[in-house]
Amino acid sequence: MRKHKFDTLQLAHRGKTVCAYCGKRTFVNYLYSDGTPVADGECGKCDRADKCGVHVPPREYFKNHQPLTSLYSPRMGKPQRQQPKPPSYINAKDMLNTLQRYERNPFVRFLHSFFDEVTGSEIVDMMVERYAVGTSTKWGGATVYWQIDQYGRIRTGKVMGYNATNGKRIHTQNNYVHSILSERYPNFNLEQCYFGSHLIVEAEHHADLNNAERRRLNIDGEFHPPIWLFESEKAAVIVAIALMWGGAPFTFIPMATSGCGNLNPTFDAKRNPNHKIQVLKNRRVMLFPDAGKFDEWKAQGEKLKGFCQEVYISTVMERGLHPHKVDCDINDGDGFDDCILQYVADGKEIWDLISACYGYQGQWKIV
Structure with a gap:
């Protein structure tokens, strides 16, 4: 026995x-x-x-x-790994029905009012389409941030209200598609993914083409785009617009955790093949904490040791840590997108801000 x-x-x-x-x-x-x-x-x-x-x-x-x-039961065999319950998915038709009516969408209206004269409306439209930003019938046309995983499966959609004038969230307008359509999706098993996860396939396709050209020209080394991980979906879209404007659309992959607490690389999360964190596995990741959240994100980032290829953390929102001048006001809770918006509003060059946003100079490589 x-x-x-x-x-x-x-x-x-x-x-x-x-x-x-x-x-x-x-x-x-x-x-x-x-x-x-x-x-x-x-x-x-x-x-x-x-x-x-x-x-x-x-x-x-x-x-x-x-x-x-149960460890002391003589009848117990070798412990078996419990298989996680498979996630539920949203029908693609429900997502496609929202990819329109942008004249009613307050977030998209804000983006156009802010960026059209600077970047051109085409870049805004391109990023809205690339990130599958939708328009809900809730609250007169609230924004839908669809969560599509790296395999193109729709996990859910986060519905949020915005002020079209200043681009600020309306915190009382917040829900999820699977909850709004609960009669259509009974017993829904929610397993969220990071906003923008589906863009990894497109970015890697471009990287493969570039790496093939590098090999043809006998240039050593290959490049695979790092993930830039933000807290808010709004930040990911605005940074993507800035990168496209700067001519570097696939150099980095802006994504969002959809909340500070959603960066939580637990033991079980690393083992669950359906968990949102799997998209970070064996990749280079750059964390962008909002102002005041640096220590919290750094502690979570350290748990990615052995899971990611490399993990860095940006100091751009921490004046006491960032080695480069950030020429705008920074308040607690601000994100990197708020810096970009201030630079654009003041007519300042944003590319220097973006190129210096790492700011770690080697010391903020976590793992």
Whole structure:
């Protein structure tokens, strides 16, 4: 009979296996007393101390996967990974029906009133289309930010009201498509994704073309666009407009977490193939915290160690940390898009602001 008490578990120092967290054969399993792994590649320690270094002891593993009281049952077999419930999806027709009536959409109207004379209306229209910004029938034409994952599946749509004059949110106007259409989508299992996740495919297609040309010209190295991760959908769209205006539309991929608390790389999130964080796996990521949220985002970013290829954090909204001059007012809660809007309103050149927004000079590389 197999024993299951914690004092029978030991760390195996031979026969390393593939690490479920970084994909390298550097993982040392914890073993039962009969020599079988507790959870192959998941319960143990990765020897890549500088790149991964994850350590999941049995107590932590069982805490996340099985009630502690069941560990002492002699009939219990090896713990089985619980498969996450598959997410529900929105019908494409419901999204397509919203991609119109932009004359009623306060956010799109604001974008045109602000950028048309500077960038041209074509760039605004292009970014609204690229990000699949829709118009709801709620609140006289509220904005719909569709959450489309990297495989083109529609997770939901976030419906938000805006003031068309100043572009500010109306906080009392906030809902989700699956909730508004609950009769059409009963028992909806919501698994959100980052706003703009679907753009990775298009950006990588352009990168592949550019890298093929680099190889043809015998130029060393390949380039894959990093993800620029913002808190608000509004910020992602405005930064995308600025990048297109500056002639660098696929150099970076602006995306949004749809809220500060949605950047939460937990143990279970990294293992769930349907979780929104999967789009960041093995990629270079740049975090853009709003003013006053730097420490909070930095702490969350450090949890991406071994999951992302590299993670940086921008200091642009922190005057005490940013090495470059940001020539505009910054208040708590402002995002990088607010800086761009102030620069445009004052007739200042925004490309220097964008090119210097990293600001880390090597010291703000988290992992």
